[in-house]
Amino acid sequence: MSRAPIRSGPTVVVDEARARANIARMANKARAAGVSLRPHVKTHRSPTIAGWLRDEGVEAITVSSVDMAVAFAAHGWSDITVAVPLNPHELPRCEMLTADGVKLGLLADCPSTAAMIVGAGFADLWLKIDCGYGRAGVRWNDAEGLAALVAPVAALSQKRAFGILTHAGQSYGAKGSVEVLRVHRESLERMAEARVAVAALAEREPLVSVGDTPTCSIADAFPGVDEIRPGNFVFYDLMQIDIGSCTEQDIALHVDCPVVGVRADLGHLVLHAGAVHLSKEALVDEQGATFYGMAVNEEGRLDPEQRIISLSQEHGLLKAPPSVLAAAQPGDIVRIAPVHACLVGDGLLGDQGNSGVTGNS
């Protein structure tokens, strides 16, 4: 369990070789399938790691906030889709970005937002379609909703790209490749249906953008699709293992957490790793037990007997077997695989600078 600590607090450790392998695999798949890869950088929000995407030929990215678009534009990215419905108060900041030469894609979920984007005249327009996830967008088969959402497109300049976009987030509820591929097939069928309807309404053929890490990891073909937007695949995590998108050998982000207490009487270690580092994103096992991370042993294998069972703001409890507890001392380092790498990033990679560290496996 004990490792030499890289820094004094909990530390994100990115395995560059694994991340680059994950990126190369997805880039090759996209090329073979004849679709563009526009990866979502919300997972890492790191210009360094985005550079590894560029090394595989990626030239366009997806972000989930205007803040992120501004940050990546400052690092030379000039083709960016903001893949959440536009917050109207952020339109002026978007305009400044395009004034700086960024080709910006904005997303509309409501007719008023679509009209606003068309009227502003500087951005590509993506209409958000709900293919069954039930979060944002207009349902693929809601004829009235689609008609209202598409109406403003009549005034859209031909110089602006126009498309329909979905996130089949229901794939996160799937277990195994059969279920994921069922979600994939169903959502592509629904997008094909929406594409026909939208093309007729707009009198213009829309591009089609899809993307979520489970379907993009497991499927090989994307019929009717122009671009894919997976994000998490760069790192993967316990949630993706649970779905079946990857193996433990693909996980490229861990958090090295110092032991600060040993409670052999209760069967747990106290780690310097809390909700602000790992996030409260949880998995629930087959026995109904909730956990927030899993330890990785010296051989790099996940150890299901060592799981984070509770998270306070700055520290957490790692359930561990007696042999581990007997040997543990404050100062030991436990390497943790997180449940959801995107939210780990928010505590460590993105904001606090407690990382940037990259290792090679």
Add this chain to the structure above:
Amino acid sequence: MSRAPIRSGPTVVVDEARARANIARMANKARAAGVSLRPHVKTHRSPTIAGWLRDEGVEAITVSSVDMAVAFAAHGWSDITVAVPLNPHELPRCEMLTADGVKLGLLADCPSTAAMIVGAGFADLWLKIDCGYGRAGVRWNDAEGLAALVAPVAALSQKRAFGILTHAGQSYGAKGSVEVLRVHRESLERMAEARVAVAALAEREPLVSVGDTPTCSIADAFPGVDEIRPGNFVFYDLMQIDIGSCTEQDIALHVDCPVVGVRADLGHLVLHAGAVHLSKEALVDEQGATFYGMAVNEEGRLDPEQRIISLSQEHGLLKAPPSVLAAAQPGDIVRIAPVHACLVGDGLLGDQGNSGVTGNS
């Protein structure tokens, strides 16, 4: 629902008058009870708000990381307890702080850590006692564990303060003042028992420090206690309402969230407010429904019919009644009361600078 937005993205709104009233109430209670108030600043991590504590006579604070100690020392705080068990790798940073004149209290959960703090010679020593919460510390009635933890104290300079410290976090599982007061009475009895044992072992009378917002908000007397360390009371939140620590009129932190989508067909709004802003800390209602925040209406009252039922990384879904959905437009601002104000702070107050805004009610 609609308000003039303060900034373009989700925005923390601190009600200074309410926060100052919450602080004054706790400060008065501590004075009346004859205990010191050493508030936990992890809730806000804001030197500005810590200044409001100082205005009520507070001179000592509690933090939950060395990072936080360094940040507050830079703002003139010179009496700081780091109330998580010391991470041994951070001892050198702690020493630098004391070299700068900070009176620093460090916490030990294990004998090796206690020996390290004593040997370092520059900090006050607090021994962590578990009064039933089952997280960190040695159980109040574990004679062997206490003997091992106290042993290094023989070498502690009399110039260094010495005490026992607990966090009765089990109060967070209580509902209503009767249950909270039962936890309070029980934990003080257990601390009294530990105090007698530790005094005999150390041949020195320990100080006694306790603190959690539920018991400190509801109880008026703290027999046998030297200092209290509540933190959340400055803002309060939905979790504290659920416990019974406060009323909705005491909540001093909200997040103003722009509407970015309207899904009348599914009964929800899409808000620009995600897990990075509100955290995935949840409450579960009596029907078993999970929620992450609740809307506040124009009159400042919580509206249980408008609750955040799902959070993605950067956006969330607000369940809302048909009348609200019919009137909603992208760009409207919904004021949200968070489940756990301390973790909101981490997304907005602490790291990203999307706030600092303070209003008056």
